[in-house]
Amino acid sequence: MGLILSGIALSIVLRQNARNDVAATALILMETMGSVRDYTSSQINPELSDELETKFLPQTIPAYSAREVFENLRNNPEYRDFFYKEATLNPTNLRDKADEFEAQLVRNFQQNTSLKELSGFRTVPSGEVFYIARPLSVSAESCLQCHQSPATAPKSLIERYGTSGGFGWQLNEIVGARVVSVPASRVITKANRSSLIVLSIVSTIFIGVILLVNILLNRQIIRPLKRMTRVAEEVSTGHTNVEFEAISNDEIGNLAKAFKRMQLSLDIALRRLSRSTHGGTGA
Incomplete structure (x- = not known):
């Protein structure tokens, strides 16, 4: 009974610890992608803005840069199970279109501007995933150059994506959510591995104590x-x-x-x- 109760308690604690570890890694990745966005917006975009009138350069788009950098990072086995998406209600690129679940996350951030983070588990066609999301807002004036109206947007962008989405944004408006997700099996596997190690140690101690007590009782x-x-x-x-x-x-x-x-x-x-x-x- 002691081993069973210890196993249940340890399983709960270690699963929460595994979730916290994965969430910590996801937050580091998200902050890194935020830095990539800021770098693209403040340094890359101004340098290439003149060329946008004649040639669309996706590398000048912060969302594109962040997504591409993250995809390169996933070549590392340590991060291949992580996924990054800037889920937007009204995106220019349909690749960033929020699904119904992600749209609800965005609406939650819009309705409660003091809310800075949401996390949990969700079910997708490939299985259950653990996600962590933070609001995505229009934080720089340079973003409005492409997203304020079709009239002010670069012609090359209009030619590539059209005028159906990605316009009407306002400064400091929450337009989407940055979401990092990982298969729930990664969390569960990490917790199970830790549980097995700890339970092995606890079981060895329990058995050793029981044997010692029996020897002393007998003697x-x-x-x-x-x-x-x-x-x-x-x-x-x-x-x-x-x-x-x-x-x-x-x-x-x-x-x-x-x-x-x-x-x-x-x-x-x-x-x-x-x-x-x-x-x-x-x-």
């Missing part, structure tokens, strides 16, 4: 009690010459001493009874 209590039981049985059948051995100074030793005093008292009583019986017969 300090069971064996002395068995010896006293045999001696008491012999005394009860009239063999008063056997002795109780007080082999220790603990409660078992005190019990042996008490039995020995009782044996002496019984021996004295039997002798008196014997003399009294013989004396009465002689009269």
Whole structure:
């Protein structure tokens, strides 16, 4: 029962720890993508803005840069299970179109501007995933160059994506959510691996303690009690010459001493009874 209860408690704690570890990694990745966005917006976009009138350069779009950098990062086995998306309600590129679940995340951020982060599990066609999301807002004036209206947007952008989406944005408006997700199996596998290691250690300790307790019980209590039981049985059948051995100074030793005093008292009583019986017969 101790192992079962410990296993349940450890499973809950370690799963939460695994979730926190994955969430911490996801947040680091998200902050990194935020830095890529800022770099693209503040340094790349101004340098290439003049060329946008004649040639569309997706590298000048912060969302595109962040997505491409993240895809390159996924070539590393450590991060291949992570996915990044800037889910937008009204995107220029349909690749960034928010699904119904992501759209609800965006609406939650819009309705509660003090809300800075949402996380949890969701079910997708490929299975269950763990996600962490943060609001995506129009934080720079340069973003409005492409997203304020078709009239002010670069012609090359209009030619590539048209005028159906990605316009009417306002400065500081929350237009989407940055979402990093990872298959839930990664969280569960990490928790199970940790649980197995910890439970193995706990089980070894439990078994070691149980064996030690049994050895001590057998040596300090069971064996002395068995010896006293045999001696008491012999005394009860009239063999008063056997002795109780007080082999220790603990409660078992005190019990042996008490039995020995009782044996002496019984021996004295039997002798008196014997003399009294013989004396009465002689009269």
